[in-house]
Amino acid sequence: MGWEHVSTGDVLRAARRAGTELGRKAQAFMDSGELVPDSVILDLVRDHLKGVPPEAGILLDGFPRTTAQAEGLESVLEAVSRRVDRVVVFQASDDELVKRLAGRRSCPECGAVFNVHFTPSSVEGKCDRCEGKLVQRADDEAETVRRRLVVYGEQTEPLIEWYRRSGARVVPVDAGAPVDEVHKAFRKAVER
Ligand code: AMP
Secondary structure, eight states: OOOEEEHHHHHHHHHHHHHHHHHHHHHHHHHHTTTOOOHHHHHHHHHHHHTTTTTSOOEEEEEOOHHHHHHHHHHHHHHTTTOOOOOEEEEOOOHHHHHHTEEEOOOOOTTOEEETTTTTSSSSBBTTOOOOOOOOOOSSSHHHHHHHHHHHHIITTTHHHHHHHHHOEEEETTTTHHHHHHHHHHHHHOOO
């Protein structure tokens, strides 16, 4: 779609791999399934949005996750005469999410992602694309995934109502459906 894709989780993981100060700040929060402090996340997003051309669409992925982040985002966007136009909520049961996340394996070399239940690599533990050794994200261990779901319910879910009240179009997507259907529903949700 040619949009700028800002995934705060991806940016944080890249910072950790590069060993930067941001990565060091985020590490303990991420590994225990807690949220990284709002001020750290808002600085990161502000930085990433600075260079985006005014005509380009922006997809914010995994952000905002708290009311404070949503309020911070309002002022960041206001400064560049933009606003949140669509909010897509991916919905799936907790059991399904635990299965998906705890089964996820990724390749630190090339970034390819597999899943032991749904899309396993041809040789267990080995990347099909570059033969790198597949790893499980520390925060994808089943117990940490459950903690992430509790944090989601407490801190992120209330944002759905927050955005409804603010007048943004909130579009639920059934994320329990097969990949191609979720993809189609997402494209429809963000259509202009
Ligand atoms: P994700 O890849 O989006 O699931 O993010 C992985 C982890 O990074 C989360 O569990 C948090 O510890 C941290 N993180 C990512 N995005 C945010 C955010 N918007 N606010 C706070 N923490 C975040």
